[in-house]
Amino acid sequence: MPKIDKDAAPLRTGSIYPPPWDAQMAGRTSLRLGDAGGLTQFGVNLVRLAPGAVSSLRHWHLKEDEFVWVTEGVLHLVEDEGATEMHPGDCAAFPANTPNGHRFENRSDAPAAFLVIGSRMPGEEATYSDVDLRVRITEAGPVFTRRDGSALPSTEE
Amino acid sequence: MPKIDKDAAPLRTGSIYPPPWDAQMAGRTSLRLGDAGGLTQFGVNLVRLAPGAVSSLRHWHLKEDEFVWVTEGVLHLVEDEGATEMHPGDCAAFPANTPNGHRFENRSDAPAAFLVIGSRMPGEEATYSDVDLRVRITEAGPVFTRRDGSALPSTEE
Numbered sequence: 001m002p003k004i005d006k007d008a009a010p011l012r013t014g015s016i017y018p019p020p021w022d023a024q025m026a027g028r029t030s031l032r033l034g035d036a037g038g039l040t041q042f043g044v045n046l047v048r049l050a051p052g053a054v055s056s057l058r059h060w061h062l063k064e065d066e067f068v069w070v071t072e073g074v075l076h077l078v079e080d081e082g083a084t085e086m087h088p089g090d091c092a093a094f095p096a097n098t099p100n101g102h103r104f105e106n107r108s109d110a111p112a113a114f115l116v117i118g119s120r121m122p123g124e125e126a127t128y129s130d131v132d133l134r135v136r137i138t139e140a141g142p143v144f145t146r147r148d149g150s151a152l153p154s155t156e157e
Numbered sequence: 158m159p160k161i162d163k164d165a166a167p168l169r170t171g172s173i174y175p176p177p178w179d180a181q182m183a184g185r186t187s188l189r190l191g192d193a194g195g196l197t198q199f200g201v202n203l204v205r206l207a208p209g210a211v212s213s214l215r216h217w218h219l220k221e222d223e224f225v226w227v228t229e230g231v232l233h234l235v236e237d238e239g240a241t242e243m244h245p246g247d248c249a250a251f252p253a254n255t256p257n258g259h260r261f262e263n264r265s266d267a268p269a270a271f272l273v274i275g276s277r278m279p280g281e282e283a284t285y286s287d288v289d290l291r292v293r294i295t296e297a298g299p300v301f302t303r304r305d306g307s308a309l310p311s312t313e314e
Contacts (some may be wrong), residue, residue: 002249002259003234003241034224037250041222041276042199044250065198067191069226069272071246077160084160089228092159093194093201102159115226117274119198 002037006046009036017057018144018152021131027053027106034117042120046071048113049106055114058101058129063121066094068104073112076105080129096121101129159194163203166193174214175301175309178288184210184263191274199277203228205270206263212271215258215286220278223251225261230269233262237286253278258286 010032015025027050034044047055058078068077069091076083077092079102086092086104094102096119106112124137127147136143144152167189172182184207191201204212215235225234226248233240234249236259243249243261251259253276263269281294284304293300301309 001238001241002236002251002257003243004248004250006248033248034222034250037224037248038252039222039224039250041253041278042224042274044224044248044274065191065196067194067196067199067201067274069228071226079159081158084158086160091161091163091190091194091201093161093191093196094159095195096198100159115272117199117201117224119276121198 004033004037006031006033006036009033012045016142021057021133024054024057027051028055033115040120043116043118045116046113047104047116048072048111049075049104050111051106051109053106055104055116057131057133058103059126060099060101060129061094061096061118062125062127063096064119064124065096066119067117068092068094069115071113071115073106073110074108075112075114076107078103078105099127101127161190161194163188163190163193166190169202173299178214178290181211181214184208185212190272197277200273200275202273203270204261204273205268206230206232206261207268208263208266210263212261212273214288214290215260216283217256217258217286218251218253218275219282219284220253221276221281222253223273223275225249225251225274226272228270228272230263230267231265232269232271233264235260235262256284258284 012030015022029048031046075086080100169187172179188203227243232243237257
């Protein structure tokens, strides 16, 4: 049965970011619809943002195309030029290797959600626009560094 | 501006199918959102079906993953096992090389629509479940044959 049982799909909460940025991801969940349906060639997630929550740090992808379709509530798409209000049925595309970081913010007092599709490319890197941070996606998971590739300060001290 | 202007996106009508199957595609349009947004790695289309219209001949993809999210109206997803009613916010996944053909039918008396995402793989082939038909996607466009690869009867006579 190809219809996806949303109640059974994996729900991700929390953040992959290192501190202190992980704390900014409160109020965000991601329902892994593509994984639930057995897809491997691209990811499909339903991201829900509580009032005040944000989708990510503002970022752009080196190798992966990304597409977003708003499904619920009111969101602000933030990029270099500023913020654009978006409503259900609005959509946006982010071609790979376009160095204009984006994220979605829920500035309203009600929940909001969007569907996000991203291709899966070996050697993917994402660069963060507002902080000195970059991530490489490896088989072992995400590896965060400064933009110049140097190590982040230890958080163990 | 990554937000897509739907009024400016390319709208496809008609059918790529050879006769007599092309006539079955009346009442179907496809808004090419991914193309409009400059995406190349996967396709994103908003398919609208008038009452009585169908999305395609029932088919399955050899190499390409596919995902569908219903955005409007009531649709029936038809596959080998029968029909499943789907509503806005319902979704379905069709992993590559799963030989169970699918299509969406608008059996209601109001318009219906869905977002469909498909990867783009070289050498893609699709096989049609209910008729003796197969298509190879080539650089020159789609090439339709019988399932055994033989030519279709000429329609010139």
